[in-house]
Amino acid sequence: MIHHHALRVYFADTDAGGMVYHANYLVFAERARSEALRDLGAPHAELMGQYGLILVVRGAEIDYQAPARLDDWLDVTSEVTDIGGATVRLRQSVMRDGRLLVVMTLRLGCLRLADQRPARLPQRWRAAMERMRQSGDAAGGREWGG
Amino acid sequence: MIHHHALRVYFADTDAGGMVYHANYLVFAERARSEALRDLGAPHAELMGQYGLILVVRGAEIDYQAPARLDDWLDVTSEVTDIGGATVRLRQSVMRDGRLLVVMTLRLGCLRLADQRPARLPQRWRAAMERMRQSGDAAGGREWGG
């Protein structure tokens, strides 16, 4: 299952090179996977408020293929590729009109806010992540989100 | 006419105080008035690309009444209150569930990108601004956007 989140590029996202500032694709990715989790009934603020847990980015690989620009309407996809005890891997992409602009591979870890120690994902978030996991069958991944 | 733009608060918008970082309400306001202008057929990128003009913020007054937080779903309103030759004044507000959080009064100026000199707004942008102007009649302002 590949989740889609659409967003617009504003001045705040760009830099003096006339393109989206490179760090901001990580911001776009955060928005997209937050909406994916929310759509699956596992919003981030609840993870913090009810469980004292937080999902943090532990690693990122970003491949910038083409720039996004002011006023672009972008499609940010999210799919989970691997789920461990306290770790989740995602592949997130930024596209414009079907053209791939940026590909990100992220490793998230679940931490206890109180002491920053790794913690297992609560069942509701784990279930949401499972549903975001890339389908391995011949039919390919289904698409959702909006 | 009051334009409405809805947006979500993500981690990127917040700070270690647990609230939206105060400068980011200006970012929210930029998003909202960009969408208002786009809805009226006057997108910002076209103003730059076709006319070599840019709308810049010349002045801002911000009144912070209550904080927005992670995962909040906010309503950002935009209304034009005054239109001069090369200047426009707007009132923009950020609300959550009908409660006013932040009120901003902004003064925008139209500049030529080449030499940063003030320039008159092209007719299409002026017309859009006129339609965003607050209705002064007894019926009160109409609401639009989404």
Next chain:
Amino acid sequence: MIHHHALRVYFADTDAGGMVYHANYLVFAERARSEALRDLGAPHAELMGQYGLILVVRGAEIDYQAPARLDDWLDVTSEVTDIGGATVRLRQSVMRDGRLLVVMTLRLGCLRLADQRPARLPQRWRAAMERMRQSGDAAGGREWGG
């Protein structure tokens, strides 16, 4: 006493108009007054950690007179103009080579983190603010910081 803080403009601070994004002058101002308070022995993290208090921006007026650009070396000044029980007013300016670019008037409030209620400034922070207060005598303000 007017505190001075110097900083460089990087790509992250700019936008596609080729200038510093307007909201980022508030970021520059936060850096400058944080360093002013730190220089006076009243760092912000300690206010949060030891007292459970936070200084938040309650109001801002910003007058943009000329733009800062990539690689500019800026001087950000901070002076306290008024101190109340739980409120402080500052005047902060951004200058380049002695030319005034942006003037900000800020109203800060001291809040308890636990319940967001107004709280009196602890003595150490109040004393620091007093020392940042604009001198009203004929001799004019002294300059400090770096």
Next chain:
Amino acid sequence: MIHHHALRVYFADTDAGGMVYHANYLVFAERARSEALRDLGAPHAELMGQYGLILVVRGAEIDYQAPARLDDWLDVTSEVTDIGGATVRLRQSVMRDGRLLVVMTLRLGCLRLADQRPARLPQRWRAAMERMRQSGDAAGGREWGG
């Protein structure tokens, strides 16, 4: 040669998790390598203004080992590891009190602003990059910057 750039963490850099927002380490890295190039006589604004060229990030790998927090005083190191015709690889790290917090491996490309095509680095920037290249000899890298 390893360049060092020191910076402070402010509220603007943090998020509601109480730590530096993960995308902002890329911002810290941009500041540090800009200062390294400037120290070597190759400032970025001149590359744009005089040559119509820009250095953009084409790829990034980030390994987050421990979080930075509000008021932290960080040391951001920059060293060039490889130089191609239109590409440069750097290793940049963020440290606090000698402890490694975040390691970034970045691939930069030189582009013509006019058409976004790859372009060879001008000699002055190439020479600066050469001087930032990691020393491979037994003596190890020298340290500079401030």
